[in-house]
Amino acid sequence: EVQLVESGGGLVQPGRSLRLSCAASGFTFDDYAMHWVRQAPGKGLEWVSGISWNSGSTGYADSVKGRFTISRDNAKNSLYLQMNSLRAEDTALYYCAKGEVSQHWGQGTLVTVSS
Amino acid sequence: EIVMTQSPATLSVSPGERATLSCRASQSVSSNLAWYQQKPGQAPRLLIYGASTRATGIPARFSGSGSGTEFTLTISSLQSEDFAVYYCQQYNNWSRTFGQGTKLEIK
Numbered sequence: 001e002v003q004l005v006e007s008g009g010g011l012v013q014p015g016r017s018l019r020l021s022c023a024a025s026g027f028t029f030d031d032y033a034m035h036w037v038r039q040a041p042g043k044g045l046e047w048v049s050g051i052s053w054n055s056g057s058t059g060y061a062d063s064v065k066g067r068f069t070i071s072r073d074n075a076k077n078s079l080y081l082q083m084n085s086l087r088a089e090d091t092a093l094y095y096c097a098k099g100e101v102s103q104h105w106g107q108g109t110l111v112t113v114s115s
Numbered sequence: 116e117i118v119m120t121q122s123p124a125t126l127s128v129s130p131g132e133r134a135t136l137s138c139r140a141s142q143s144v145s146s147n148l149a150w151y152q153q154k155p156g157q158a159p160r161l162l163i164y165g166a167s168t169r170a171t172g173i174p175a176r177f178s179g180s181g182s183g184t185e186f187t188l189t190i191s192s193l194q195s196e197d198f199a200v201y202y203c204q205q206y207n208n209w210s211r212t213f214g215q216g217t218k219l220e221i222k
Contacts, residue, residue, distance in 0.1 A: 035211070037159075044216040045151070045204075047204065047212060047213055050209060057209055058209065059208070059209025059210050061210070061212075100206060101161060102161060103170055106158065107158060
């Protein structure tokens, strides 16, 4: 069974940093691209970032470019999102999602940016 | 960044009737278009990819069509469990984008 479990969310002050993790199991992790998608409270889905199976290609939404960095460790079956210079508008539930088109999603980790 | 525009924002339909949801891309995404369903408190569920291919386990009443910049999701006979928010997403390049969503509500 495919499982994606996000962690690392919490309350953080504006301008600070946070690192999210996604632990994957139940599939061959290094066969798949992975993505981060977020959803602000009561709002729609926003794609944040994606990374290819071998980390050779990455992409970012304009809203996070230059502040967020996606990475993965295939030996640990893990995906990461380093979030720097956080803003109030980054407050959201952050999901990790598997594959070019995402049939499998985690349940999300909540990031709240507030003073 | 490609902008995805969904219409209408809210669609009111009676159970058993057909629902048609639209999605427009600001530039061609070929057939690299997916549809997701999301219910309150749940993660999104993949319905359609490649503009018209149903994902595993998705009922045949869901169908997708279109290419380039104009896409449609059709639900042929609405069941109670289909009332939810639907999102389109383009994956034509590494900068992917979602539409703002269409809320399908019971009439």
